[in-house]
Amino acid sequence: MFYLSDIGKYFIMIKMSFFKPSKWKILKKLIFKEINDLIIESIPIVAILSFFIGAVISIQTAMNLSSPFLEKSLIGFATRQSVILEFAPTFMSIIMAGKVGSYITSSIGTMRVTEQIDALEVMGINPLNYLVFPKIIALLFYPFVITISMFVAIFGGFLAMTFAGVPSEAFISGIQMEFEPFHIIYAYIKTFLFAIILATVPSYHGFYMKGGALEVGRASTLSFVWTSIIIIVVNFIITQLLLS
């Protein structure tokens, strides 16, 4: 029952964040600020992680393809498939649940603890529209981050294989091998859903938290746990629906 009421409250929160909108002039500023905080500032960490994980994926694939009967281009193929289907959209989103999610929960949670959300309500401002809506809109640009992750991870794999002596033509032909455009669509459908989860689940934990400074930390941890779980479960459902 407890979880059911939470789920209900979560969807009401999303609905309410679209009601009683603040002035467009204000919202525009807030959206640009959130794009900077949530998207632009995430790019360096996403690029670094993607580069090295892409490299590791290709090295591990190469290790497991030691038979001389297997073509070297399979390394490029396996790297591309792993990155596009799973690593970039799903695992990068879990990493982002830690970075972006805890930032969202702690910033909204601190506003709750210090009565800033009450102050907004007293002024007659819809705090959900003011705080959550710009985050939802900003995270609609999240597929852009995942696109960068895909390119950088494959590039990381390419460089690792070049240094390991695998001919670059073989890796590149592997990347192009049996390319299925629907896999890209599948990856972006997932990314879009994860973006909504990344914006709303941490906002929910911050907005409805109770207590003081200690609870802000607890809410951030809880938010990361739940965001990760929901991402993994949604990933499974979407994969079942679209790929099985």
Added chain:
Amino acid sequence: MIEIKNIIKTFGENTIVNNVSTTFDKGKTNLIIGQSGSGKTVLLKCLLGLHIPNSGEIIYDGVSNKKMNDNSKTLLRREMGMVFQGSALFDSMSVIENVMFPLTMLSNKNDEEIRQKAEIAIQRVELDKAHQKLPSELSGGMQKRVAIARAIVMNPKYLFCDEPNSGLDPRTSIIIDKLIQEITKEFNITTIINTHDMNSVMEIGEKILFLVDGEKEWEGSNKEIFKTNNQSISDFVYSSELLKKVRKFL
């Protein structure tokens, strides 16, 4: 003027405010006093519309909360100013931005007019030199002044203050109390202050409501409070050794 009739507010099985009725007068500093946990903040939040009473009626200048739809409740809130216990200033905004915030969000004035109004409010609370400072760079007393400036910038009809001098030294407390009282007279607004500070009671308590365990125990003025025969309020007022000694001279 705000009139409350038989307000009851419960959380689960706990009755926090129990059948409280009173009138808060316009142009006066109305105080709600009582021990911690007596229901002061919950009653204040009911008046602000942050809590919905289980029963009872709140009448704002003749208009009952029961007859208000969501739209008129939103409009009513725009006539309210609130000074929170911890000031509740927006951390990422400077003093001037904090004061400009309600006008920017809710009025149709242009940026220049908004800035001018905010500057007048800041001047009124004597913080002219702190325009560009962030709340974290201000003392507790200065933060309260900014909160007061933000509360009055929309020319509210009702000003609510939740323990406005908690955490302040006695001298700053009196300055803040006097400032609130002056603003109340100047703008002829209905001011309601939650406090358990006896200095505030003595200095600005023109109308006092005393709560015990969520119930109205006594009401009167600061002139009457020291002469009352009510045991509960006498115990509350003369709870400190200093005031017990003062009592001997009264």
